[in-house]
Amino acid sequence: MSAFDELMEFARDTQALGEVAGRLGWDQETVMPDGAGPQRAEEMAALEKVLHARRNDPRIGDWLEAIDEAGLDDAGHAQIREIRRARDRAAKVPVALAAELARVTSAAQGKWAEARAGDDFEAFKPVLEEVVNLRREEASALADGGDLYDALLDDYEPGLSGSDIQSLFDAMRPRLVTLRDKALGASNQPETLVGNWAEKKQLKLSTKLAKTFGYDLAHGRIDKAVHPFSSGSGLDVRITTRTSEEDPFNCFYSTIHEVGHACYEQNIDNAYLLTPIGRGASMGVHESQSRIYENQLGRSRAFTGWLFDQMEARFGKTPASDADAFYRMVNRLQKGFIRTEADEVQYNLHIMLRFDLERRLIGGQLDVADLEAVWNERFAADFGYEVDKASNGVLQDVHWSVGLFGYFPTYALGNIYAGCLYDALRKDLSDLDMRLGQGDATYATTWLADKLQQHGTLRNPRQTIEHATGAAVTVEPLLRYLEQKFEGIYF
């Protein structure tokens, strides 16, 4: 075997073991018996030790040195790029620091959940300080003297810096605020959903929706869980959903969102199965798929017209007075504290708040001690009303407790990328609305599979989007789409 083949065999096994770890995570959230937690923690820790040792295996360096890269094709180059990236990151972080981070974030998640339940940021502060300090230490090890926040961000969105993101956000904010203020102040507010929507029928329709968007149930499954997520890659990509009998849209749109993530993983070229490039290109690109499925396609006038008929047929009653009113209902803008419940416009404002705060935390310009006060002040300035309790404010998201600093902006990047992709998709598919109106969302998502999903991590995130759209990434398409859509709805 050549050095390249040996390295790839090693990498495939590592990737396969990573899939196993992911499957344990799925099991834990869906089917694991309540009392199995302590044992599962030991099983996960044993598997993580194996994965950690493999990521730091000295043979990786030997193989990389021995490989003649001139003889590789594009995919081979990309494999080497991803393996080198992961190896370099792993080599820079001392083993003791990685172990300490794993230990502290594992404990911090439980403390966050308790603190949130009690609306008590003070109780969360000490462990969050530990997490921030450890992540800053890790960032220093990774940054080679460069910016600390950029070093963390690079793990989720390779090639993008904090100042790149700042520029994108600066260009978006004024137009989003204008749009939000106009919509919230408009006199013609959408109808509100009323009544009770049977869980079983929700779950049946959500399975139908998943298929409608091209989700392959021969290589996946749908289960109920507390939080919707997508898990796995390649031939086994599972999603979860949740239901509320008062709010069926929660079920429908979180299903479509997760189907976006899942289709991406399912549609990657099988030649890349269980290899470093056989995964989505970044968190931002991943989110672009879930967002375009959920919003640009799933909340379009054409598709919601079909969904309106489906709901009427399946539940025996209409969710709104007519299909136009239904379209306005599922796109309603309203006041609210919670990021995950926010509409397409305000969602990005929530992200900007978190991005600023976490960048200052990691940069050392903001202390955890002041975080709640700064959050609340900033929220009032951005949204125009006061946070009423910590669970509606600084404690609402799990991310920081598990050390995810640099992750939040990828959600907004996903929206920006989705805007670019939708712009290109509409140009290519002139009969899109007709197809969506017939419930044929696969027509659109096949375009995404062809242009983007099949390539996995063959290219870096930005190149992945630009290869698909044939144009540079800018915020313009997203802003134009939002303005056109919401001006149509509200004015």
Place this chain on the structure above:
Amino acid sequence: MSAFDELMEFARDTQALGEVAGRLGWDQETVMPDGAGPQRAEEMAALEKVLHARRNDPRIGDWLEAIDEAGLDDAGHAQIREIRRARDRAAKVPVALAAELARVTSAAQGKWAEARAGDDFEAFKPVLEEVVNLRREEASALADGGDLYDALLDDYEPGLSGSDIQSLFDAMRPRLVTLRDKALGASNQPETLVGNWAEKKQLKLSTKLAKTFGYDLAHGRIDKAVHPFSSGSGLDVRITTRTSEEDPFNCFYSTIHEVGHACYEQNIDNAYLLTPIGRGASMGVHESQSRIYENQLGRSRAFTGWLFDQMEARFGKTPASDADAFYRMVNRLQKGFIRTEADEVQYNLHIMLRFDLERRLIGGQLDVADLEAVWNERFAADFGYEVDKASNGVLQDVHWSVGLFGYFPTYALGNIYAGCLYDALRKDLSDLDMRLGQGDATYATTWLADKLQQHGTLRNPRQTIEHATGAAVTVEPLLRYLEQKFEGIYF
């Protein structure tokens, strides 16, 4: 850390990774999407590579040498005994042979399934020859000049030889044959179950049965699968069951059987969690638990009286004319080709046939080429009628295709052990029948948990039984129990 602590930490991680592999097996049989098989095979292979490397890790020998065994307690000694046993076995088998066995048995299982579907032993012969040759080679490596079959048997039932088993079987056969012939020739045959029994109600009652026998659903779950099995140990022990609307006893008694296996694993002392002695002591001891739950307790007159009432209440009709007739029905002896469908008496005769044949195959006195003819001849001699097709004969069991030679006798050993345990249990619990008649099977199984299950592999298999019963293992209690029971039913 002392050498002992280091070795135990290593062993715990290995055990935890073994649990993960088991969980993947459960996933594959219950919830895995149909199309995920090829990827799962790669994931399992990657995990097996890790486990194989750990079993052969040279540090185990260093730790074992460095440990001062005089300072250990009983559990510590038992841990060392089990670790040394596993290490010695792993060290004796060349890596290339182990890999070849894994490859060939994986392929052979598929070929067996095809051959069975086509009733075509000829199609299975070539791969079975390969399997037998490889296992003989492995046995030679393990046997150190001793008996080949004993070397394989030792993996499933440490400390027992083929001639030990032969003596036990010789003592059983005549009395079992006499009992069988009298029962099959009796004029007062039990009633036959008729009608259709709704699957949902079967599953609900089987969950009730599981709880009745003490299965802890906070550390387990019940799912449907093609074959019933129990999987996992410690805090996460899952079982499966299956249903047939014509034959609810299939569901009920396979559930009780698997609950026996599962309770054993659930009830092991938590101090042994994820350690080498934190598992059942052997296949035979494991089977003694499933068998005593299923047969001595589950098919007793007292318990079936309660079950009769449960069925009447839940299905709205009685399965037999009265509770006595019901008891005779679930204990019916009848002609049949299939081991897994056999009654308590004839089951052991099926095992004896397999034991003789596989012992001669491994010993080199029987060729695979002659196996079908010898099976059929032997079956006619033992049972008095001719095998009609290979799927009812030599192809009925999966075991040999996956290389399980030396495993079959542990099923009959389980029956013998169960006989011993039941004898002791009845002496200790004078009001057993009253409790069973109230559906309180936990009353009996708590005795088993206390006397046997909690100890895991603290002792070797025979000592495990003898510690629980306070008497030597013999076939007498089982034979007396069977004779008393079936003479009561038939004469």
